[in-house]
Amino acid sequence: MSSLKGDLGGLMWSEKYRPSRLQDVVDQKEIITALTSLIRGSDVPHMLFAGPAGTGKTTTALCVARELLGDDWRRDTLDLNASDERGIKMVRERVKEFASVMKLTTDSSKQHDRPFRIIILDEADEMTPDAQTALRRIIEDSSKTTRFIFICNYLSQIIEPIQSRCAVFRFTRLPEEEVVDYLKMICEKEKVRYEERALSQIYSATMGDMRHSINILQTAAGMGSVSVATVASSIGLSGRARVGEVIRMALAGRFNESRAKLMELVQVYGMSETDFLRYANQEAYEMKLDRPDEFAELMAEYDYRLASGAHPEIQLAALLAQLGRIGLKSREAKAEKA
Amino acid sequence: MVIWSEKYRPSRVEEMVGNEQARLLIVKWLSGWVSGSKPLLLVGPPGVGKTTIVRVLAAQMGYDLVEMNASDTRNKEILQARISPVLANTGIFGKKILLFIDEVDGISGREDTGGLDTLIDLMQEPTVPVIMAANTKSSKIKDLGKACRVVEFGPVPDSHLAILLNHVLAEQKVSLPLEDRAAIVRTSRGDARSMLNSAQALASGYSLLSARDYHLDIADAINAYFGSDLAEQAREYFFRADAAYNDPRFGASPEDRRKDMINALFSSIVSTRLKPDDLAVLLDILSKADVLVGRASKNMQWVLVRYAREILAYRMFEPSRRRGIKYSQYSMPWPLMGPIFARARSMSGLLTELSSMAHTSKSTFGSTVMPYMVRIIAESNAPADKIAEELGLDEPASQALFKEIERTKGIGTVTGGSEGRRKSSAVGDSRGGGRRGSKG
Numbered sequence: 001m002s003s004l005k006g007d008l009g010g011l012m013w014s015e016k017y018r019p020s021r022l023q024d025v026v027d028q029k030e031i032i033t034a035l036t037s038l039i040r041g042s043d044v045p046h047m048l049f050a051g052p053a054g055t056g057k058t059t060t061a062l063c064v065a066r067e068l069l070g071d072d073w074r075r076d077t078l079d080l081n082a083s084d085e086r087g088i089k090m091v092r093e094r095v096k097e098f099a100s101v102m103k104l105t106t107d108s109s110k111q112h113d114r115p116f117r118i119i120i121l122d123e124a125d126e127m128t129p130d131a132q133t134a135l136r137r138i139i140e141d142s143s144k145t146t147r148f149i150f151i152c153n154y155l156s157q158i159i160e161p162i163q164s165r166c167a168v169f170r171f172t173r174l175p176e177e178e179v180v181d182y183l184k185m186i187c188e189k190e191k192v193r194y195e196e197r198a199l200s201q202i203y204s205a206t207m208g209d210m211r212h213s214i215n216i217l218q219t220a221a222g223m224g225s226v227s228v229a230t231v232a233s234s235i236g237l238s239g240r241a242r243v244g245e246v247i248r249m250a251l252a253g254r255f256n257e258s259r260a261k262l263m264e265l266v267q268v269y270g271m272s273e274t275d276f277l278r279y280a281n282q283e284a285y286e287m288k289l290d291r292p293d294e295f296a297e298l299m300a301e302y303d304y305r306l307a308s309g310a311h312p313e314i315q316l317a318a319l320l321a322q323l324g325r326i327g328l329k330s331r332e333a334k335a336e337k338a
Numbered sequence: 339m340v341i342w343s344e345k346y347r348p349s350r351v352e353e354m355v356g357n358e359q360a361r362l363l364i365v366k367w368l369s370g371w372v373s374g375s376k377p378l379l380l381v382g383p384p385g386v387g388k389t390t391i392v393r394v395l396a397a398q399m400g401y402d403l404v405e406m407n408a409s410d411t412r413n414k415e416i417l418q419a420r421i422s423p424v425l426a427n428t429g430i431f432g433k434k435i436l437l438f439i440d441e442v443d444g445i446s447g448r449e450d451t452g453g454l455d456t457l458i459d460l461m462q463e464p465t466v467p468v469i470m471a472a473n474t475k476s477s478k479i480k481d482l483g484k485a486c487r488v489v490e491f492g493p494v495p496d497s498h499l500a501i502l503l504n505h506v507l508a509e510q511k512v513s514l515p516l517e518d519r520a521a522i523v524r525t526s527r528g529d530a531r532s533m534l535n536s537a538q539a540l541a542s543g544y545s546l547l548s549a550r551d552y553h554l555d556i557a558d559a560i561n562a563y564f565g566s567d568l569a570e571q572a573r574e575y576f577f578r579a580d581a582a583y584n585d586p587r588f589g590a591s592p593e594d595r596r597k598d599m600i601n602a603l604f605s606s607i608v609s610t611r612l613k614p615d616d617l618a619v620l621l622d623i624l625s626k627a628d629v630l631v632g633r634a635s636k637n638m639q640w641v642l643v644r645y646a647r648e649i650l651a652y653r654m655f656e657p658s659r660r661r662g663i664k665y666s667q668y669s670m671p672w673p674l675m676g677p678i679f680a681r682a683r684s685m686s687g688l689l690t691e692l693s694s695m696a697h698t699s700k701s702t703f704g705s706t707v708m709p710y711m712v713r714i715i716a717e718s719n720a721p722a723d724k725i726a727e728e729l730g731l732d733e734p735a736s737q738a739l740f741k742e743i744e745r746t747k748g749i750g751t752v753t754g755g756s757e758g759r760r761k762s763s764a765v766g767d768s769r770g771g772g773r774r775g776s777k778g
Contacts, residue, residue: 008695010728012711015696053706058697083699084690123699206706211698215710222717237713239705253614260674267682269704270689279705305625310585310632314604317669318621325618 014214017186022063025056026210027178031169035060038167039068044116046139046148048124048163050155051171054209058122060171061149065118068147076117083126083272095119095138098146116145124150125157126274132159139165174208176200182210183217187226192217194226201228205235207282212238239271244283250320251327258320266313273312277303290330298322343385343534346506351394354387355502355530356494361391363489368395368436368467377461377468379442379483381475382491385529388471392438401436401467407444414456421457425465435466443472443479454482461485493528502530503537512541513565515558542568553580556602557665564606564663569655576651583643585635596667600628603650607658609666616657623653684738691735712739716746 008015019025022032038044047064049057065077078098098119124132139148139162150166152158180199187194198220206212219237220230235241242265249258265271281299289295302319309315348354351361360380367378380388396403404424424437445453458481461468470486472479494502500523507514514522518540526533554562559579566572581599584590595601607620627646634642668675692711693703715725722743726736 008692008729011715011725012696012707014707053702062697079694079697081693081697081699083701084693120697122697126699209706211696212706215707219710219713219717222714234710234713237709239701239709255614255617256608256670259608260670260678263670263675264678264681265704267678268685269708270686270693270700271704272699272701275701275705302625305629308632308636309625309628310587310635311600311604311628313669314600314621314628315625317604317608318625321614321618321621324614328614 012215013186013190013218014211017182017214018059018062019056020063020066022060022067025060025063026182027174028056028060028171031060031171035064035169039064044068044147046143046150046166048150048152048155048158048166048168049171050152050158050168052153052173052208054206054211054213055171055174056210057151057171058120061120061122061151064149065120069118073118078117078119079122080120081122082131083123092134092138095121095135095142116147118147118149120149120151122151123153124162125152125154126272129159132162136161136165174210176203176208179203179208179210179213183213186214186217187221190221192221192226194221195228198226198228198231201231202235205231205238239265239269239275240279240282242269243271243276243279244287246320247280247283247287247323250323253324253327255321255324259317262316262320263313266316273306273316276316277306290333291326294326295323298326341535342506342510342538343531346502346509346534347390348387348394350398351391354390354394355498356528357382357387357491360489360491361387364391364395364469367487368399371467373465374463375467376485376487377464377470379479379486379488380469380471380491381488382473383493383527383529384473385526385531385533386491386494387530388491389438389440392436392469392471396436396438401434403436403438405438405440407440414453417453417456417460421460425460437464437466437468439468439470441472442470442482443474443476445478454479458482458485494530495528496523499523499526499528499530499533503533506534507537507541510541512537514540515554515562517554517558518562540571542571554578556581556597556599557667560602560606560665563651564658564661567659572655573651577647583631583634583646585632588635599647599650600624600631601669602665602667603654605666605669606663608669609671610661610663612661612663616661619657620654623650623657681741684734684741688731688735688738688742691731692729695729712742712746715739716743 009018010016022036025032035047047061049061051057062077062079066073069076078094080094098117121135127135136159148166150158150162155163155168155170180196180203183199183202184194186192194217199217202213202216202220206216216231216234216238217226219234220226223230223233242261246258246261246265249261262276265276266273277299281296284292284295284299298319302315302322305318306312306315351365354361360382364378364380367375380392382388393403395401406420421437424435439457442454442457445457457470461482462485470482475483475488500519503519503523507519514537519537522533522536522540526536554575556579559575559581562575563572563579566575579599580597581602582594582597583599586595586598586601590598603624604621607617607624612620627650630642630646630649634640634646689700689704689708692708693700696703696707698707715722722740723736726739731739
């Protein structure tokens with residue numbers, strides 16, 4: 001599968017400048033040091049990488065696979081994203097299938113010292129506790145030949161039994177100077193003019209998410225140069241900015257428009273409901289609402305309902321309708337004051 | 339309140355439905371009546387027009403109708419005391435008299451001592467036309483039958499009843515779903531009066547139908563629920579909906595989807611223009627019920643579905659009255675939803691391919707890579723087909739990518755556009771501005 005995959009490196013700088021060696025991973029020094037010595041040892045554990053988006057978790061996992069498995073690493077690595085594989089059934093089938101094929105080939109692939117394959121399970125915290133429990137057994141059954149690398153944003157969403165079977169590494173948000181330096185390095189290599197301020201602006205918009213930062217950089221560069229203006233208009237393209245627009249429409253009482261926009265995000269751009277809520281929160285924080293507490297309460301309530309309900313589309317639409325009421329109330333309050 | 343079966347009792351013979359032969363016979367008998375003619379005994383099930391035709395004919399042919407029925411005591415003395423003067427006084431008031439004795443099979447052997455015998459005696463060569471009616475030719479009235487000319491009435495055919503029902507409903511400006519109407523006709527078994535009673539009961543909130551367990555199509559149920567002014571009646575419709583309550587994400591066929599009550603209520607509510615408050619309240623109720631449905635599906639706690647149903651039927655009633663909510667299968671007008679779905683279909687494969695190349699989920703890719711990537715390609719003016727080839731995209735995925743690129747070019751700017759234009763394009767979606775604008 002992975003051998004048929006194309007490569008985004010020719011097109012997207014975020015892939016082109018993705019480090020391929022552990023030592024090149026930006027920041028996260030302690031983790032890299034620990035990992036480097038760990039994979040030199042004879043007994044490589046399962047691993048769990050937790051931390052915010054764009055801090056190098058997936059890159060690190062790919063580097064580990066590359067360094068453990070050598071040139072054929074792609075053939076022996078299964079890279080799954082739990083948030084896309086809707087049911088546990090899919091994960092289970094693909095993991096099981098991969099594990100069983102592997103057993104047959106371990107003997108013939110003696111060119112590596114380590115006769116195992118690696119399964120990278122990205123966004124593992126999107127899996128339900130039930131699905132995670134089911135995985136526990138698979139981890140045990142295939143442990144002689146397979147190493148798992150779990151990747152998640154929130155460690156608390158991973159069940160204890162999985163955590164206890166793994167060496168846990170916590171990735172932290174990248175500091176501004178690290179990201180800005182990396183962006184500068186790219187600009188120099190790509191021969192792009194940039195404004196210092198524009199790079200800081202990218203950092204605060206992405207909250208240190210490296211992939212997102214590089215994508216904004218490249219988009220702005222495509223408009224001529226990386227300036228405050230081109231960065232601002234590039235940022236407006238992001239999913240988060242579009243979510244902000246949905247929220248503003250809803251607050252303004254434009255319920256049906258906000259619903260259509262939301263439907264576009266979910267259907268066309270594949271935005272998950274959890275991502276929607278996360279972006280909505282971030283955007284609302286910057287909107288300086290009259291009653292941020294009311295907003296937070298509403299978001300919390302609908303976050304819960306979304307997780308337990310049967311119709312995500314309906315839950316989100318209901319949330320938009322509640323926002324419409326909040327918006328109306330605050331306009332009325334303002335009118336009274338005036 | 340006027341009882342429909344009385345209000346719509348026919349006033350002319352030709353307005354009646356069913357039993358044409360019997361009616362013709364009676365008309366002929368009365369118009370050819372001479373003193374001494376044998377009385378008539380109308381026999382037939384209730385509600386088929388026996389009483390009606392007598393009343394109608396009396397009025398049409400100028401008779402004074404003297405009626406006696408089972409509510410009167412009809413023993414020998416009373417019958418003699420009441421019938422004899424009628425028979426004797428004919429013509430004195432200048433008007434013809436028609437004597438109608440209803441429910442003669444109800445004349446009790448014990449309490450109405452000698453009643454039937456007296457009746458038979460009185461019926462020998464009567465001096466006024468006499469018509470009697472009974473439901474069955476029971477042995478009790480066998481002797482009476484011999485003294486009379488028997489006319490049998492049968493049940494009114496369903497087709498005739500349906501016409502009558504539709505007429506009455508139209509007059510009353512009441513609309514009942516077809517399934518309800520069919521059930522009313524079916525369960526009335528040829529009895530027009532009972533049919534009208536049932537219809538009235540149903541229209542005013544009390545179902546007297548014997549077949550209570552049948553289902554209504556979800557569209558009819560929802561229209562009836564939102565259209566009814568009586569809470570109890572509305573709930574009755576709601577509960578009778580042929581509906582399902584489960585998680586549509588677990589493999590639902592189009593038919594399942596249509597029966598999905600939460601979804602049907604949602605699309606009906608959001609397709610109606612409502613005040614923000616009403617909308618918020620209704621969708622909040624729906625959202626709470628959906629949580630129960632979700633938990634029921636996840637944990638197989640089907641009892642929760644019952645609570646969801648009740649919460650919906652009770653809580654939605656008040657805030658949804660007279661808001662003009664009508665059933666709608668789709669939550670958005672097709673001209674709006676169609677293009678989104680078409681794009682979603684073509685994008686889905688592309689997103690799967692690309693997100694796996696970038697080792698991210700589709701959601702992350704869609705938010706933090708895709709929009710930039712499309713813009714970068716559009717701005718660079720690089721040949722898109724070459725890019726697609728280098729990425730190893732298959733034909734549908736390539737086409738999807740080309741479309742997105744074209745779309746971006748259409749919306750915004752290729753190099754050199756003003757900042758303002760860029761801003762609006764970044765906000766997205768003004769292509770097909772007419773489409774969006776028309777939504778209001």
